[in-house]
Amino acid sequence: MYNVSLYLMALLYLLAGLNHFRNTRMYERIMPPAIPWHRFFVYLTGVWEMIAAVLLLVTRTRAFAAWSIILLLVLVFPANVQMARDFKRKKNKYYWLAVLRLPLQVLLVWWAWQYT
Numbered sequence: 001m002y003n004v005s006l007y008l009m010a011l012l013y014l015l016a017g018l019n020h021f022r023n024t025r026m027y028e029r030i031m032p033p034a035i036p037w038h039r040f041f042v043y044l045t046g047v048w049e050m051i052a053a054v055l056l057l058v059t060r061t062r063a064f065a066a067w068s069i070i071l072l073l074v075l076v077f078p079a080n081v082q083m084a085r086d087f088k089r090k091k092n093k094y095y096w097l098a099v100l101r102l103p104l105q106v107l108l109v110w111w112a113w114q115y116t
Helices: 002-022 024-030 038-056 059-089 095-113
Strands: none
Touching: 002 024, 002 038, 002 095, 024 038, 024 059, 038 059, 059 095
8 A cells, every 4th residue: 555655646746746837827826926936936846746756756765755745735835825815705616625725735744744
């Protein structure tokens, strides 16, 4: 099960990172206005996720990759909060998903922690 979970996590972050380049504008829209250079940070976090995904698969770099993912999840949390706030303000029908995404971050941190 350990390997299945590990490969699933690596695939998740690889696809998520690629998505930053496919749907850049979506990620830019959820970033808090106080953070500058939205596109730069969207690309940076996308590359970060893809590199971390690959490093998860290498035993020697797995712990580093897991800590890196935990740090990334903490750093992008304000964007998830911003998304929920914006969805509520705009009465977006997917507001419930944006709210559900907040505690999901805790689960993702726990999952990454398993490989530290």
